Amino acid sequence: MRTLFHMPLDPACRMVRIALAEKGLPAQILEKPPWADTDGALAAVNPAVTVPVLLDEAPTGDDVAIAPASAIIEYIEEAYSSEPLLPSTSAGRAEARRLTAWFIHKFEREVSALTLRERIDKRLMRRGQPDYELLKAGAEALAWHLDYASWLLEQRYWLAGERMTIADLAMAGQLSALDYIDSVPWEKFPVVKDWYARLKSRPAMRPILRDRVDGLPPPAHYDNPDF
Amino acid sequence: MRTLFHMPLDPACRMVRIALAEKGLPAQILEKPPWADTDGALAAVNPAVTVPVLLDEAPTGDDVAIAPASAIIEYIEEAYSSEPLLPSTSAGRAEARRLTAWFIHKFEREVSALTLRERIDKRLMRRGQPDYELLKAGAEALAWHLDYASWLLEQRYWLAGERMTIADLAMAGQLSALDYIDSVPWEKFPVVKDWYARLKSRPAMRPILRDRVDGLPPPAHYDNPDF
Known part of the structure; x- marks a missing residue:
């Protein structure tokens, strides 16, 4: 069966889970923290x-094992073309x-590597x-990124244009993980x-919003679309 | 005219230049170090x-401005399908x-960010x-990566399989830049x-091997295919 090795609060894993759900592709979700790969199943x-x-x-x-997140996105877009997550023009x-690379790499390095990894991974x-x-x-750095996203979203209904794309899911992966630890200043x-x-009101987001980490409850607004 | 903003010793820029040359796509090459973007042309x-x-x-x-390197690769592969740099199977x-992401991100972070950036960018x-x-x-870290590349190349003629792909160009971008500062222990x-x-014997590599940085000559073997 289609299987995703993931961690619940990892932004790139969240992006991929939302993308699979948007495309209607069921997958078994297995938690595999890299630091606990004692049987080598992840390294394999x-x-x-x-x-x-x-x-x-x-x-x-083909049987395929696909990583990292950027390659998974290109793969599911090529292999399952219904409900496209990339626009049709060049x-x-x-x-x-x-913008997907922006959130997977730049936002990750400048925001999540500091905020999320410091709080959760440690x-x-x-x-x-x-x-x-x-x-x-x-x-x-988060405030600067949210300023930039605001500027884009004042001109466009979705982050990369008039239709929802993988860029929205990349930002949702990051912000939903940060929101779990109540670190997003939404009101500003x-x-x-x-x-x-x-x-948040999309069915594809529901499994993400239902996820809980033992001993670390999210804030009350976390899974509420009217927050 | 098709234009590439680049830096001569940047591994990802080198990968893109080799890819354009392999596909027979001429481009004007403009040097644009991010720290000297005084007119904002790069930021724009x-x-x-x-x-x-x-x-x-x-x-x-479409008129398009494409970044970062991973997006450029997907773009040229989609827009110019002759001389494919990606295999045909999933x-x-x-x-x-x-492997392309490996060299653009993992090798960059573990090797070039330390070795090349310390020596050249500083x-x-x-x-x-x-x-x-x-x-x-x-x-x-470089020795570890070269061990891994050796293991792959003992099983395959090219890095990702029996045909040359973008993964080879990603590794060539990194190693050619490190070789310019004589930092690759080839004999081992x-x-x-x-x-x-x-x-090195491919025509697409020639412009890269001809590049010189003022006041910093490469070692004698740098542009010699029989090194």
Whole structure:
């Protein structure tokens, strides 16, 4: 069966889960933190030992193990063309891919690597308290990114244009994980809040919003589309 | 005219230049270091203010500005399908994309961010001497990556399979830049050396091997296919 190796609060894993759901592709979801790959099952399918990894039998009959997230996106878009998550024009596709890479790499490095990883990964790996200087730098970078997203969303209904694309799912993966630890100042960014309310009401977001991490409850507004 | 904003010793820029040459797509090459974007020309086409950025009129008539490197690769592969740089099967494409991301992101972070950026970017930006602890960590990581590449190339003629793909160009972008500063221990990795000799003899590599940075000559073997 189609299987996704993931971690619940990992933004790129969330993006892939939402994308699979938007395309109506069921998948078994297995939690595989890279630091606990004692049986080598993750390394066997992805030598970089990162999640997400998608295991699939392609419509062409190939058995494939696909990683990292950017390759999974291109794969599911090519193999399952219904409910496209990339626009049809060259310019539209370039813009959706630019913003997807923005959230997978730039936002990850400047915000989530500081905020989310400091709070969650350190806790899961029992590596002590978060560094408050890093949390502060992450929060400042987050405000800058939310400003940029607001500017885009003032001109466009969705992040990369008039239709929802993988870029929206990449941003949703990041913001939903940060929202789980109540780190998104929604009230200061009403345009982004409206956009997220639209996304939250989609059926594909439900499994993400239902996820809970043991001993770490999300804020009350987390799974409420009217937040 | 088709234009690439680049930096001469940037591995991802080199990958894109080789890919354009392999596909027979001429392009004007403009040097645009992000730290010297005083007129905002780079920021205007890529808000992340990074190189490479490809400006093109797509065969569909769209004017497009494409970044980052991973999006440029997908774009040229879609827009110009002759001389494909991705395999035709799902499994082959997944493997080529996995290794391309490996070199653009993992190798970049673990090796080039330490070795190349410490030596070259600090010099260009006049930010003082390289940190020798970082150079040492980069060299150790490089040996590990070259071991992994050797293992792959013992099983396959090219990095991702029996045909040359974008994964080879991604590794060539990295190793050619490191070789410019004489930082690749070729003699210890003969399988990788053979692979690089094959690549160096391709016409698409010639412009890269002819590039010189003012005041920083490469080692004598740098542009010699019989090295």
